[in-house]
Amino acid sequence: MSNADFMAGLRADAEPGSHPGFDSPRVSGQPDKLLLTGATGFLGAYLLDEWLRQTGVTAYCLVRAPDTAAAQARLRLQLDRCGLWSDDRAGRIIAVPGDLARPQLGLDAAQYARLAEEIDVICHNGAWINALLSYQDLKPVNVEGTRAILRLAGEVRQKPLHYVSTLALFFGTGHTRQTLTETDVPVLDEGLRGGYKQSKWVAEQLVRNAGLAGLDTTIYRPGRILGHSHSGVNTNLQDIFCIILKACLKLGSYPAMDTVIDITPVDYISRAVVHLASSESRRTGEVFHLHNPTPVPWNQLMEMVRDLGYPLRPLPEEAWHSEVRRRSSAQAGESFFRQLRLLLRSPIYLFSPDKPLYCGEMTLNRLAEAGIVCPRVDAELLATYVGYLKDCGFITVDSNP
Ligand SMILES: NC(=O)c1ccc[n+]([C@@H]2O[C@H](COP(=O)([O-])OP(=O)(O)OC[C@H]3O[C@@H](n4cnc5c(N)ncnc54)[C@H](OP(=O)(O)O)[C@@H]3O)[C@@H](O)[C@H]2O)c1
Known part of the structure; x- marks a missing residue:
């Protein structure tokens, strides 16, 4: 298939298709029952915690599992990992075994009808995140x-939909080095490479189209989500930043680069989403940018890690990549470096000089009113992050005393 045909296919997938329309009566008043997807994931666990903390909802969580008990156990496990489980709130968490990729979300007809009737608000955060898979692989879940979530949102009663998108949608060549605000619409072009970003572009477009067709929608675009600002907890260690940090520590060197990195703690994002989603001043159709307003220069970041006691020396970029190649292809080549090489071959944007800059001033102002401020990336935050990554066994290199 030619690239042009592939792009045309993505645009066609973003067309609304058949759904019941959004002319059913709108849910009004304070929501009582929330449907949350992706609660067994990293951001999802913190979103669940915040929905329970900031609002009075009971949270129905769609979880991949064979039955309710297994779904409940998966939720409990993830909340425990994040230090978020509390017996007092257990009664407000209802596990719903299901699957985003299956018809009617993998629910039987009675359960689907009950959710369509009873749910007051939806937070759709679940997605399959994988930098190596193709659009076709990821389409069943992400698109x-x-x-399917949009269909449910319009069924019986119109439920407001809060959709977790990503700022990575702006990685197409159409946005090279631009400064982008919440009102910018991500352009699909051949520069938007990688199945994950493409599938999320189509999904956001579907949500936008549903908004234009009358559904009450809000879109949240997070940047790079990293650990909790106080505990450092991070259950998404497949993130390219974590992997590159681990590689730098193993090699004792980092690629010296003139670029900045967005590091946004998960607790800021979850607090922000739930505050904005439940605010009395919210309006339909809003878009929010949730990134760190103070991105940190990469070289400075590495110097801060070095100051924590890890021997790290700067190398010219190509020399650092040669080191990775050497470690992956030596006779006893390490599987970690082999995987890293594969990742570095796929279109990653972490180090790209063409990255756009983000401006989320409207979002920041709205959050500042509620005292929600993104933590700065400083030595203390980095020590918390590296400490957690060592405690959980992800980083095995010792620092100098
Ligand atoms: N991580 C980032 O830096 C980042 C940045 C910007 C935006 N985002 C967005 O934030 C959201 C959450 O990301 P995350 O980092 O928390 O990812 P994550 O830890 O991988 O969690 C993904 C969640 O989606 C669920 N899921 C995947 N396939 C599913 C399916 N077929 N049916 C039902 N649930 C399914 C997963 O369930 P299982 O536990 O069953 O796999 C998991 O609960 C995503 O929408 C992502 O696009 C993330």
Whole structure:
């Protein structure tokens, strides 16, 4: 298939298709029952915690599992990992075994009808995140799953939909070095490479189209989500930043680069989403940018890690990549470096000089009113992050005393 045909296919997938329309009566008043997707994931666990903390909802969590008990156990496990489980709130968490990739979300007809009738608000955060898979691989979960959620949102009663998108949608060549605000619409072009970003572009477009068709929608675009600002907890260690940090520590060197990195703690994002989603002043159709307003220069970041006691020396970029190649292809080549090489071959944007800059001033102002401020990336935050990564066994290199 030519690239042009592939792009045309993505645009066609973003068309609304058949859904019941959004002319059913709108849910009004304070929501009582929330449907949350992706609660067994990293951001999802913190979103669940914040929905329970900031609002009075009971949270129905769609979880991949064979039955309710297994779904409940998966939720409990993830909340425990994040230090968020509390017996007092257990009664407000209802596990719903299901699957975004299956028809009617993998629910039987009675359960689907009950959710369509009873749910007051939806927070769709679940997605399959994988930098190596193709659009076709990810489409059933990320695109068709979103379409199924939109259908549910319009069924019986119109439920407001809060959709977790990503700032990575702006990585197409159409936005090279631009400064982007919440009102910018991500352009699909051949520069938007990688199945994950493409599938999320289609999904956001579906949500936008549903908004234009009358559904009450809000879109949240987070930047790079990293650990909790106080505990450092991070259950998404497949993130390219974590992997590159681990590689730097193993090699004792880092690629010296003139670029900045967005590091946004998960607790800021979850607090922000739930505050904005439940605010009395919210309006339909809003878009929010949730990134760190103070991105940190990469070289400075590495110097801060070095100051924590890890021997790290700067290398010219190509020399650092040669080191990775050497470690992956030596006779006893390490599987970690082999995987890293594969990742570095796929279109990653972490180090790209063409990265756009983000401006989330409207979002920041709205959050400042509620005292929600993104933590700065400083030595203390980095020590918390590296400490957690060592405690959980992800980083095995010792620092100098
Ligand atoms: N991580 C980042 O830096 C970042 C940045 C910007 C935006 N985002 C967005 O934030 C959201 C959450 O990301 P995350 O980092 O928390 O990812 P994550 O830890 O991988 O969590 C993904 C969640 O989606 C669920 N999921 C995947 N496939 C599913 C399916 N077929 N049916 C039902 N649930 C399914 C997963 O369930 P299982 O536990 O069953 O796999 C998991 O609960 C995503 O929408 C992502 O696009 C993330």
